[in-house]
Amino acid sequence: MSASISRKLLAExxxxxxxxxxxxxxxxxxERLAGGNVAIALLANTLATVGGLYILIEVFGPVSGAHFNPAVSLAMAIRGELPRSLLPSYVLAQLLGAMLGAWLAHAMFDLAILQFSGKTRTGTGQWIAEAVATFGLLLVILRAPPGRVAAMVAAYIGAAYWFTASTSFANPAAAFGRMFSDSFAGIAPSSVPGFVLAQLLGAALALLANRLLGSSNSNAPAEPSAKPSDSSPSLHA
Incomplete structure (x- = not known):
């Protein structure tokens, strides 16, 4: 494996x-600070995710494209902007990272490292919400003007936390990682397959919609600094 590929996988x-x-x-x-007010807990979760996502895209975009999301990597591979030979490695890196991130959060808050979520998230409304969330995320990535991908992705995810019934996972790796956390953000393992299928459907519809809409202002999803990586930003949670 070349040093360049190793750096990309490490970044992912x-x-x-x-x-x-x-x-x-x-x-x-x-959840600890909200005193039982779920709306306040969700707002705190949203704001932290928006800020963190923006920064992570800016930091890792020039190295790997900052996908952090198998649905994004698959879409980029279909478009020829990520070598298809790298797709399995990207997905494995993202799944590993998601699991490690859940464990890191538990360690920081003195919780049991190894756990599974008991929070069931299922039903037609939740699946539609995940398809919509992922559709919007991919469409933003594909059509955002150069230099504005990070801000627009973070803003969209922040909005989608509140307008989707599922609070917008929009990311198979996020669903995978969150099943290892029996916390506010968790998802029961039995609910993950439905979420992932809905996310992949949303990504496929976004690719179709982007083709039907024709060229955008950016004409490419990658920010200029990310182009040498042959991939493009970004992801979600």
């Missing part, structure tokens, strides 16, 4: 781990 692992640590850790902190 670290970035996804830190993203999940932000999402899960802020959920734990928000």
């Amino acid at each position: 692992t670290l970035g996804t781990a830190l993203l999940l640590a932000v999402v899960i850790g802020s959920g734990i902190m928000g």
Whole structure:
């Protein structure tokens, strides 16, 4: 494996781990401080995720494209902007990072490291919400003007936390990582397959919609600084 590929995979692992640590850790902190007010806990979770996501895309985008999300990596591979030979490695790095991020959050808050969520998230409304969340995320990535991907992705995810019934996972790696946390941000393992299928459907519809809409202002999802990585920002949680 070349040094360049190793750096990309390290960036995807670290970035996804830190993203999940932000999402899960802020959920734990928000729930502890909100005094039982779920809206306040969700608001704290949202604000931390928006800020963390923006920073992580800016930091890791020039190295790996800052996907942190198998649905994004798959879309980029289909578009020829990520070598298809790298897709399995990207996905494995993202899944590993997501699990490690959950464990890191637990360690920071003195919780049991190894746990599984008991929070069931299922039903037609939740699945539609995940398809919508992922559709919007991919469309933003594909059509955001150069230099504005990080801000627009973070802003969209922040909005989607509140307008989707599922609070917008929009990311198979996030669903995978969050099943290892029986916390505010967790999801029961039995609920993960439905979320992942809905997310992949949303990503496929976004690719179709982008093609039907034609060229955008950016004409490419990658920020200029990220182009040498042959991939493009970014992801979610």
